[in-house]
Amino acid sequence: MTTVEILLTYATPPSDSVSMALARAKDVYGIRRLSFDRAARTLRIEYDATRLNEAAVIKLVREAGFELVPETAQAPPPAPLPLPVPAA
Numbered sequence: 877m878t879t880v881e882i883l884l885t886y887a888t889p890p891s892d893s894v895s896m897a898l899a900r901a902k903d904v905y906g907i908r909r910l911s912f913d914r915a916a917r918t919l920r921i922e923y924d925a926t927r928l929n930e931a932a933v934i935k936l937v938r939e940a941g942f943e944l945v946p947e948t949a950q951a952p953p954p955a956p957l958p959l960p961v962p963a964a
Contacts (some may be wrong), residue, residue, distance in 0.1 A: 878925040879908065882933060885945040886917050897940035904928075904936060917945075 890898065902910055906927030911920045919942070923933050938944065 879922060880925040880930075881920055881922045882930055884919045884921065884934070884937065886919060887943045887945050889914065889917075890942055894941040898937070898942065901936045901940055907933070907936070 898910060901907060906924040907921065908924060909920075909922040912918070913920070919937070921933055921937070934944070
């Protein structure tokens with residue numbers, strides 16, 4: 877077994893029906909743990925990578941009705957280097 881964790885960010889807190897659907901997602905073979913950080917609006921999912929991949933886990937979460945925030949770049953790309961000034 878290869879345990880992997882992913883951290884997903886959500887836009888709005890889950891409703892009761894979404895929470896119930898996510899609870900059922902824990903019954904999917906390979907999902908090991910779901911944990912929320914309500915202050916940071918994140919959902920941490922631990923799963924068995926020999927049974928599932930990240931795309932399948934995200935699909936399960938979205939099918940439960942959970943609204944995820946799209947991933948964005950962690951840091952902006954570096955600024956271009958200035959062109960050298962020709963010697964006079």
